[in-house]
Every structure is written in C-alpha cells, then in structure tokens.
Amino acid sequence: MSELLHRKLERSTIGFVIAIIAAASVGGIVEIAPLFTIDETVEEAPDMRVYTPLELAGRNIYVREGCYACHSQMIRTLRDEVERYGPYSLAVESQYDRPMLWGSKRTGPDLARIGGKYSDAWHVAHLINPRDVVQESNMPAYPWLARTTLKIDDLPQHLAAQRALGVPYTEEMVENAARDAYGQAVPDSEFAAAVSQRYGAATQVSAFDGVTTQLTEMDALVAYLQVLGQLTDAASREQAAAGETAAAAN
Template sequence: MFGLHYRLEKHGLALVLGIIFVAAIGGLVEIAPLFTIDETVEDAPDMRLYTPLEVAGRNIYIREGCYACHSQMIRTLRDEVERYGPYSLAVESKYDHPMQWGSKRTGPDLARIGGKYSDEWQVAHLINPRAVVSQSIMPSYRFLASTALRTDDLGLHLKALSRVGVPYTQEMVTNATADAIAQASADGGEGLTTRYGTATQARVFDGNPGQVTEMDALVAYLQILGRLTNAAHANSQPPEE
C-alpha cells in the first residue's frame, strides 16, 4: 500500500487522477441517496408552518446557542423512544433552516418538548433553571423576560425562509409583525388563525400582557416543538432493541 502511495507521489498526473477517483466515491455516497428522497422523506399533509413569533423564538434559541446542549433528534432506540416519545422523522425538519438535530446532549432532547410542561414552568426554567431542576447546569436567561422582542423585521425573516423552500405567502410576509404581536396576546386574532390554522397557540406566553418579549417568542417556539405534524405518532413503529 505504501509503495503504491510513494509511486503516485512521483507522478503528478496519477496522483491527481487518484484524488479525483477517491473524491468521486465520497461524492457518490453523499449524492446517490438524494435520488430516492421522495421515498425516504415521509408525507405529512398536516404539516404546519412556524408562525412569525415562533420563527423569532427559534432565532433566539439559535442565537443563545441552545443547540449546543440540546439536540432535536430522537433516535430509533428503545431507551430514546421510551424517554422522549416517537423517534424523529425527516419530514418534521423540512422547514428547519438550519436543522437543530445537534451532535451532543448536555441537557435532554427537545424534539417533543412542546406541551410537556406549562408556559409557567418554561418561564421559571429559563429564568432560574435550578428552581425547577435542581441538578441543572444551564445558565439563566432571565434577561429574555425584560427584553422587548423586535418584530419589525419578521417579514424579512419569512421572506428569506420562503426563498429556501418554506411556503410562506406574500400575505404571511406582509402581516408578520401583526401576527407575532397577536399571537403573544390573550385573544390572538382571526387573521393569525386564518393564515396559520386554528391549532395555532395564541396567549401571553411569558405571563406579562404589557409587552411582547423575547421570552414570549422562545416559549412559543419551545411549546410547538414536536407538534408541527402528527406524522411521527401516525407512523410510529416498534423501536430497535
């Protein structure tokens, strides 16, 4: 093996051809599965879009580096499924740019955290994690509760997402700011549910009706994780041993 390598190093053209050959193998391994994507990605007719408020919360989640300690991908192993719920499907991340699958877990997986705890629990946990989980090493995000959420640029965020395949309409882009404010209020709004569906959660997520905060947005995002579609529950299969 080393003799062949030494000979290739002495012949530039042969070395270049060898590099191209090896790179082609790697490229084929990565590209070939894309030709079967219609068969490998599940269909989810009930898949809903992130609302502008949830998009803002997701941006805060990424900004604060939450993905570094929390993954959003449940594997097909029995212990994973028994702890977190049905294993993750590719279709559940179809509107995630970038995806939040993660590579390590310092904290629990959050793929199905939506609805598991109350808004009050989520707020208390973000303000002082050890108040609800004594062994937590998560830092405090108390400042989110007093930081006003910027909403005037949410239309631009939706427009950018639409360019990478998320089916936001021009009406959604135009009303992004109003929809975010409406979702963080007690009564929501007819326009919000018309655009995003009657299952849209609209309430004062942070417990403070006087201001739309970054805490509102982050809690709204956490409460929708795993609830954009029921495909995982409908297609659940026995986990691997």
C-alpha cells in the same frame, strides 16, 4: 507488489492526482447519490404547518443564545431514546427548518418533543432560573428574555427570506408577520383571531410569559419551545402503524 505499485504512483504526479480524484469521487458519490431519492425518503405530512412569525422569532433567539450547543432535536430509533423522549424523529418534521437543529450534543435533554410537555409558566420559570424547577440543572439562566422587548418590525423580511429558501409562506403571511406575532402572544388583541386563520386552529395563542402589556423575547422563545414536535403528528401516526404491524405479526 502493492508496495512497489504505491511507490510508482507516488512518483507519478499525474497518476497520483488521478488517484486522488478517483478516491474523492467515490466519497462524493456516496454522499450525493442518496439526494436524488430524497423525495422517496421524506415522509408525507399533509397536516404539516409552518412556524408562525412569533415561533420563528423564538427559533432565532434559540439559535442566538446557543441553545443548540447543549440540546439536540433529533430522537434516534434506539429503544432507550424512544422510551425517554417519545417517537423517533422523522425527516419531514424538519423540512421547514433553515438551518436544521438536529445536533448531537446532549448536555441537556433532547427537545424534539418538548412542545406541550410543560406549561408556559414552567418554561418561563425554567428560563429565568433553571434551578427553581430542576434543582440539579447546570443550564445557564436567561432572565433578560422576560425584560427584553421583542423586535417585530423586521419579521416580514425574516419570513420572506425563509420563503426564498422554500418555506411556503404566503404573501399574506409575510405582510402580516408583525401583527401575527403580537396577536399570538396577546389573546385579547384584535390580531389574535387572524393567527389561527392563517396558521391553523391548532396554533397556540397564549400570553406565553404571563404578561399581555409587552411582547418580549420570552414570549417568542416559549412559543417556539411549545411547538417543537407539534407541527405535525406524522411521528405519532408512524409509531401507531408500527405498533399495529408488530401486533399483527405476533
């Protein structure tokens, strides 16, 4: 019976088109419907801050160099992942990522919580020659980052583009993007204090590549790596709450 019906359907152009539309509609509804409840699924994070201009520049370099092809930025709820990398990733932690870099390929470890795990000097050494700090590493070396001057004159346009996509950068942040990028990597400069004022006291102001006479792409990439998992402590709070609930249940 079903075979007969299938043959009739294949011979009817209009019927076959309607069947295709119906099947595609079911798949579309399954994917689209959850978006109407997105506000209920994204956690609240009042302490969430945006990327600084230097961190955003570092993120652009991270994308340019294809780092996302080998490193994911999404810790799943599996026990072994949480034990290795830290609290599982929350949707709110990526709300200002345009585009998101969750990924699924792990030639290298997940980087969602790499911020603060190692020193700036470790990251610099690792990027210049990974095998100097991780002997078995198969990661490529990026020594030119330490020699390449970071382009900052177009950072206001980068922030403006992000704001157009919904990232809450203020006009003041956009206008001062180049100065803030320089100030974050040169702690003794006249622009350093303004970075913390605009982006929060927890913002790391540091000579990321160890040199204050030149702003390099290494400064930007290390600044970005050091902020991964540090934009909000929502994940740590949720993990603590889950632990308390489990303890109470026992």
